[in-house]
Each structure stands twice: as C-alpha cells, then as structure tokens.
Amino acid sequence: MTTPTVTKDLVSIEDISISFGSVRALRNVSLTLQPGEITALVGDNGAGKSTLVRCLSGIHRPDSGTIRFDGEQTHFSTPEDARNAGIETVHQNLALVEDLTVWQNLFLNREIVRGVGPLAILDKRAMKREAQRMVSTLAVNVPSVTSTVRRLSGGQRQAVSICRAAGFSSKLVIMDEPTAALGVQETERVEKLILKLRDDGHAVLLISHNFAQVMRLADQVWVMRSGQCVAGRRIVDTTGEEIVALITGAKAS
Numbered sequence: 001m002t003t004p005t006v007t008k009d010l011v012s013i014e015d016i017s018i019s020f021g022s023v024r025a026l027r028n029v030s031l032t033l034q035p036g037e038i039t040a041l042v043g044d045n046g047a048g049k050s051t052l053v054r055c056l057s058g059i060h061r062p063d064s065g066t067i068r069f070d071g072e073q074t075h076f077s078t079p080e081d082a083r084n085a086g087i088e089t090v091h092q093n094l095a096l097v098e099d100l101t102v103w104q105n106l107f108l109n110r111e112i113v114r115g116v117g118p119l120a121i122l123d124k125r126a127m128k129r130e131a132q133r134m135v136s137t138l139a140v141n142v143p144s145v146t147s148t149v150r151r152l153s154g155g156q157r158q159a160v161s162i163c164r165a166a167g168f169s170s171k172l173v174i175m176d177e178p179t180a181a182l183g184v185q186e187t188e189r190v191e192k193l194i195l196k197l198r199d200d201g202h203a204v205l206l207i208s209h210n211f212a213q214v215m216r217l218a219d220q221v222w223v224m225r226s227g228q229c230v231a232g233r234r235i236v237d238t239t240g241e242e243i244v245a246l247i248t249g250a251k252a253s
C-alpha cells in the first residue's frame with residue numbers, strides 16, 4: 001500500500017477492526033488525516049466508509065486497533081465525546097430543525113445562557129450576534145440568521161450545517177456526500193465553503209462518490225474495499241481512472 005507523505009497527523013487510525021455478527025465491516029484499517037487538508041474517503045457501497053466514520057465520531061467502538069486524535073489515544077464512547085474533542089459530522093440528513101431559525105439551529109444543544117439572579121436564561125442576543133459572526137466568517141449565503149430553515153434552499157441548508165460543524169472549536173469536520181442533493185450552482189457554493197474550512201486549518205474528511213469532486217477538492221484520498229483500506233494517494237500523484245481501478249480492484253494497490 002502506498003502511504004501519502006504526511007506532515008503532522010490530526011488523526012491517526014491504526015489497525016482498527018469491527019464486526020457486526022458475522023460481517024467484518026472493517027479489517028485492520030489504518031489511515032491518517034492532516035489539519036488544513038481535505039481527505040476524501042472513497043469506496044463502493046458496503047466498502048466500510050460509514051462504519052469508519054461512525055468509529056471516528058463515537059457511534060461505534062472498534063473491536064480492536066487504536067485511534068489517536070490530536071496526539072492522544074482516544075476512546076470515544078458517545079458522539080458527544082467525539083464532539084467535545086473537536087470532531088463534528090455533517091450527516092446526509094443534515095439534522096436541522098425546519099421550524100427553527102438559522103441562529104437557533106447553530107446553537108441547538110449548545111445554547112448560551114446567562115445568569116440573572118438565581119436564574120439561568122437563554123442569551124438570545126449573544127447567540128444571534130455569534131451566529132452572525134459564524135455566518136460572515138465562512139461567507140455563508142443565507143438571507144439572515146433570523147430566517148427559518150424551512151425557507152432555505154438545499155444549498156443554504158447544507159451551508160448552515162457546515163457552519164455549525166465549523167464553529168465551536170472543531171478541528172475535524174466529517175462530511176457525508178455534502179452535495180449529493182444539490183444543483184450545479186449550489187454545489188459550487190458548498191465546495192467553496194469546504195475549501196474555506198480547509199484554508200482555516202480544519203481537517204476535512206469527505207465521503208464522496210463523485211470522483212470529479214474528489215479530484216477538485218481533495219489533497220489526499222484513501223480507498224476502501226471490502227472493509228479494508230487498500231490505498232492512499234496524494235491527489236497530485238493520481239488520476240480519477242486510477243482511483244476507480246483501486247475501488248473496483250482492477251488495480252492492485
């Protein structure tokens with residue numbers, strides 16, 4: 001297996017395996033992710049991509065192997081553990097609440113409260129102000145932080161989800177097919193946002209079946225096949241054709 005040249009690893013997954021009954025979903029998977037880089041994770045349906053992401057985001061605990069995050073060996077027991085460490089996941093269903101506003105969605109389960117005498121009350125003004133700052137920092141194209149999510153387009157919703165994942169001191173943002181449901185222009189906008197996250201120093205893990213997108217955005221790519229990580233490449237050293245051949249097994253790593 002060819003290993004991409006690495007600088008400093010934010011994530012180092014070593015030899016992890018996990019089975020569900022008789023299905024070996026991951027077999028001795030090792031890979032690394034770097035800050036300030038977009039890493040694509042590709043593979044056919046059932047290759048193990050989602051399972052790997054679930055191990056990284058605290059949903060599954062591997063049967064064996066280790067995950068080091070930001071220099072420390074980690075054992076995330078819950079998604080909250082992973083989140084507290086700085087790992088955010090933008091799921092395909094986006095997990096936004098339609099009837100809440102942009103700022104309310106950005107602060108869902110992370111509300112800012114202030115004390116008034118013995119009471120703790122929601123500090124709406126602080127949350128709106130901070131939401132505005134988050135949206136402006138990433139140049140997210142929404143009409144206003146007080147717009148309800150129901151009124152937003154698919155691309156704007158995706159942008160709000162990415163904005164939420166990028167805030168709150170996250171270091172790694174995992175995205176599962178972020179543009180699968182979007183048209184050409186909205187895809188372009190969301191891709192710009194992903195590049196901005198990278199330029200701001202986040203590590204981005206991008207699951208995508210869109211090879212053109214992988215070639216456009218990613219700095220490195222890891223290829224999964226049948227529960228194994230069969231190859232890693234710097235994007236400048238590979239082609240879309242080679243990646244397809246690695247995915248199907250037409251080319252050995």
Ligand SMILES: Nc1ncnc2c1ncn2[C@@H]1O[C@H](COP(=O)(O)OP(=O)(O)OP(=O)(O)O)[C@@H](O)[C@H]1O
Pocket residue numbers: 020023024025043044045046047048049050051052
């Ligand atoms: N909770 C589970 N219980 C049983 N089997 C599972 C479970 N999760 C995943 N698997 C199996 O593990 C293997 C890897 O699945 P996984 O969803 O990780 O693949 P994937 O690469 O994400 O596929 P896709 O691109 O279709 O989402 C598959 O054989 C799948 O059926």
